[in-house]
Amino acid sequence: MGGQACVLYGAAEFSRDADFAILASPENLGRLHGALEDLQADVIAVPPFDVEYLIRGHAIHFRCRHPEAFGFRVDVMSRLRGVAPFPELWARRTSWDVSEDVAVDSLSLPDLVASKKTQRDKDWPMVRRLVEVSYDSGFSSPTPERVEFWLRELRTPDLLLDCVRWFPEEARHIAHQRAAVQAALAGDAAGIEGSFAAEETRERELDRLYWEPLKRELEALRHQRGQKG
């Protein structure tokens, strides 16, 4: 769901870890345990590998000891801020045949973009690039869904201006929902930039608020572990 998905969609060159969104069901966790055993993966840091933490939105962090993946980090989550519950994510996933014998499932592009709207600086260029690639590759076949996605998510001012020029009806239709589109329709480049900044500030704050109680839990777990250790 993370960096590897960004590679497949074209926004990144490579990632040195792998992030998985999983269904936190007993059966699926059993399969995950098996896969992690194959990788000789140990939990690192906190929290421990416990379904309760996954359900509450924590990530569980592993490091692999298998010789072919030695040191590789694997992070597992079951719930992501700002996106639908796992069954919906799974239903609209993208499946990739990355080579003759390897197939990979990832978050759909809109879900990946939504999941990247975090409080971290490094995620925002990814959001921009993910939508740029979509705009570039999908321009010749602009389905209504795709055009709406671009209008809602483009974060490159000149491309949003371009998009509203090519798709003015669609832009007018959703302008009341996105100030940046309103600004683009008015040809107001500064207004677009300001709207992007406001969107980012809002999402960062929502992400910070989402993680605040979870971070307190992590700090308590670290404290407990420190006392034991």
Added chain:
Amino acid sequence: MRNDSGPRQRPERSPAIEGCVEEEVLEWYRMSPQERWAESMRLWDTFYQLGGQLEPEPDSQSPFDDAGARRAGPADGRPGVRAVRRSGV
């Protein structure tokens, strides 16, 4: 295509993107997912063979960041997710 001056033929790709995205980045964008995956694996091999660090870089903005357990930064000094290539340097 539609715009205020009436219908026009929509090109295969929007010319606007070439003014917004560097040429090398655009090349990466325009690879197939399979090509990107293969290239990414090659980059991974090189990174690993050169002793690239697998520890995530300290990121005080990450909710997972444990400032108390922070180790020294990665030897390559770069983030865990590598941005698409940049020209020049």
